[in-house]
Amino acid sequence: MKRPTSAPHYHEQVFRVARQIPPGRVTTYGAIADYLSLGSARMVGWALFNNLSLDDVPAHRVLNRNGELSGRVHFRPPELMQALLEAEGIAVENDQVVDFASKFWHPQELGY
DNA sequence: TCACTGACAAGGG
DNA sequence: ACCCTTGCCAGTG
Numbered sequence: 001m002k003r004p005t006s007a008p009h010y011h012e013q014v015f016r017v018a019r020q021i022p023p024g025r026v027t028t029y030g031a032i033a034d035y036l037s038l039g040s041a042r043m044v045g046w047a048l049f050n051n052l053s054l055d056d057v058p059a060h061r062v063l064n065r066n067g068e069l070s071g072r073v074h075f076r077p078p079e080l081m082q083a084l085l086e087a088e089g090i091a092v093e094n095d096q097v098v099d100f101a102s103k104f105w106h107p108q109e110l111g112y
Numbered sequence: 113t114c115a116c117t118g119a120c121a122a123g124g125g
Numbered sequence: 126a127c128c129c130t131t132g133c134c135a136g137t138g
Contacts, residue, residue: 010135029120033133040133045119050136064120071119 010038014047015054017107021061024088025105026097028065035107049074060084067100 013036021027029041038044048059052074060081064070069092072081082092091098 030122033120038134040135041120042118042133043120043135046135047119049119059119062119065122069119074119 010043011047011051013038014044015051015057018048018057018059018062020107021058021105023058024090024103026061026063026067026085026090026100026103027105027107028063028067030065031104031106032062045071058084063097063100067097067104069095069097 014032017032017035029044032044033039033041044062048057048062048071051057052059059071060075062071069081069085072078072095075081082095085092085097090103097103
């Protein structure tokens with residue numbers, strides 16, 4: 001549902017960035033929060049949590065700072081998050097992305 | 113209105 | 126490397 005948003009909505013900003021995470025790459029709650037100057041990484045998780053139904057937002061590419069799939073419990077089934085990542089060629093082991101550092105993508109890489 | 117909660121992060125011991 | 130504390134800020138009771 002679309003609602004009249006006059007004030008800056010955290011949701012919209014988070015989605016805007018999340019949608020641009022390249023397939024096969026991942027980023028973190030903190031990186032998105034930092035890029036948007038939201039002040040708190042918790043806001044990012046909160047935004048994604050409240051909009052799980054949006055299929056066009058690759059929420060599975062957003063991890064915590066350790067590259068762990070901390071948000072997997074909110075997928076149905078929980079294993080879906082890992083499955084989506086592996087489908088993009090991202091190896092996951094023990095709820096953690098393998099070689100997280102090389103897969104990491106920061107919003108600042110947006111064509112500058 | 114106050115207190116507690118959370119898909120988090122950074123720093124200290 | 127692990128555990129605990131603090132900062133963060135919108136939602137909820």
